[in-house]
Amino acid sequence: MVEELLRFLDLRPGGRYLDLTLGGGGHARKILERAPTASLVGVDRDASTLAATAAELAGFGERFTALHAPYDRADEAAAAAGVAGFDGAFQGALLDLGISSLQLDDAERGLSFERDGSLDMRMDRSVGETAAELLGRVSERELADLLFRFGDETRSRAIARALVERRRHAPVRRTLELADLVERAVGGRRGSRIHPATRTFQALRMAVNDEIGGLERVLAKVASWLAPDGRLAVLSFHSGEDRIVKRSLRAAAAAGEFELLTRKPIEPGAVEVEANPRARSAKLRAARRLAAGAVGDERRDQRRDNG
Ligand SMILES: C[S@@+](CC[C@H](N)C(=O)[O-])C[C@H]1O[C@@H](n2cnc3c(N)ncnc32)[C@H](O)[C@@H]1O
Structure with a gap:
């Protein structure tokens, strides 16, 4: 293109x-x-x-x-x-x-569900809230809406429920923790072409960076x-x-x-x-x-x- x-x-x-x-x-x-x-x-x-x-x-x-x-x-x-x-x-x-790809490949930016890194996701790391902070703050409903709106995620409610349940015990701070949680919430990969956490990561990134x-x-x-x-x-x-x-x-x-x-x-x-x-x-x-x-x-x- x-x-x-x-x-x-x-x-x-x-x-x-x-x-x-x-x-x-x-x-x-x-x-x-x-x-x-x-x-x-x-x-x-x-x-x-x-x-x-x-x-x-x-x-x-x-x-x-x-x-x-x-x-x-x-x-x-x-x-x-x-x-x-x-x-x-x-x-x-x-x-x-x-x-x-420079950003995606840098694990510490927290943008990739395939690399372990802190859940930051901010493009400008000098301002704003990280994805981990956002996940610790929003309500279950807000999270589900966000995943649906920015990620076209049809399993948004199940993922939001699992996240809220999980954060009662411990906050989600790492990319692979989130990827794993989403995968379990939607019941595994089910032969899908894309990783089950693809849409969740995209939606969070879009929200974090407005x-x-x-x-x-x-x-x-x-x-x-x-x-x-x-x-x-x-x-x-x-x-x-x-x-x-x-x-x-x-x-x-x-x-x-x-x-x-x-x-x-x-x-x-x-x-x-x-x-x-x-x-x-x-x-x-x-x-x-x-x-x-x-x-x-x-x-x-x-x-x-x-x-
Ligand atoms: C897809 S890449 C661009 C690749 C580029 N066209 C090239 O040929 O290498 C998008 C870039 O836009 C930047 N970006 C995204 N949102 C932005 C915004 N709101 N303001 C300024 N830069 C932004 C990202 O940091 C990233 O470096």
């Missing part, structure tokens, strides 16, 4: 690009290589990922700028860091949602960061995320801010899924910023100024 994504971004020499989910820098590097005089601002809320990737992209010199921020506050972080040219400045912005809230907020702002004719490409891996992207882009299109470049999401082919299992549920949507939207913004600003 990388090629499709780059095609939608319609890279131009000298363009300014915004990678709101820098991660390991795979997309950022391709953009900087294919548009030789372009510059790119790379955002990630995970400070250690950002530092490692910034070091790898250091060879691009001033063409690359790293910004530590949750993507929905990238504008504020840019202003605080003195990064010039943010609002209305970008020819392209991209969001590649979820976590990177991923749905962050996505709604960034989608409400990103048009104002793009120049007229600027492109937006969003790659999601979860039906709940794709629904939000679809609704938000449709609303922005109805308001004249965006032209939709994808009516239906682009999905990976069988060959790609075979080579990269993470691509299994990937959906790509893209849009083009309309100049008319910019006029709409000006009108709104004037109205605000006029009280």
Whole structure:
């Protein structure tokens, strides 16, 4: 899907690009290589990922700028860091949602049900509540709702019941403890293709990092960061995320801010899924910023100024 994504971004020499989910820098590097005089601002809320990737992209010199921020506050972080040219400045912005393999492979981040680690799950480890803390605090009902809403987990009630029962004796602090508890709560693997704890881990990660809230907020702002004719490409891996992207882009299109470049999401082919299992549920949507939207913004600003 990388090629499709780059095609939608319609890279131009000298363009300014915004990678709101820098991660390991795979997309950022391709953009900087294919548009030789372009510059790119790379955002990630995970400070250690950002530092490692910034070091790898250091060879691009001033063409690359790293910004530590949750993507929905990238504008504020840019202003605080003195990064010039943010609002209305970008020819392209991209969001590649979820976590990177760097994060998944680091057992101590607590994101993998296959590796023993503390149940942290925060992408930015300097703020917020860990998954272990969340599991110790929420009610059985809240937990079941969360697992169903963010993980599409149909056995959410059984899992929530088992967790609440277990924490009466001892808190769940480790990833493998949680994976084991979920497996027992749902009655083993039953020949399922995915591990029974997959959905529980995904749901907890999304809750701990407020991923749905962050996505709604960034989608409400990103048009104002793009120049007229600027492109937006969003790659999601979860039906709940794709629904939000679809609704938000449709609303922005109805308001004249965006032209939709994808009516239906682009999905990976069988060959790609075979080579990269993470691509299994990937959906790509893209849009083009309309100049008319910019006029709409000006009108709104004037109205605000006029009280
Ligand atoms: C799937 S990875 C991106 C991989 C990247 N496109 C590449 O080619 O290597 C998602 C990245 O987005 C970051 N991320 C997730 N939610 C974020 C948020 N709300 N704000 C900023 N970064 C976020 C994660 O820390 C992770 O590094």
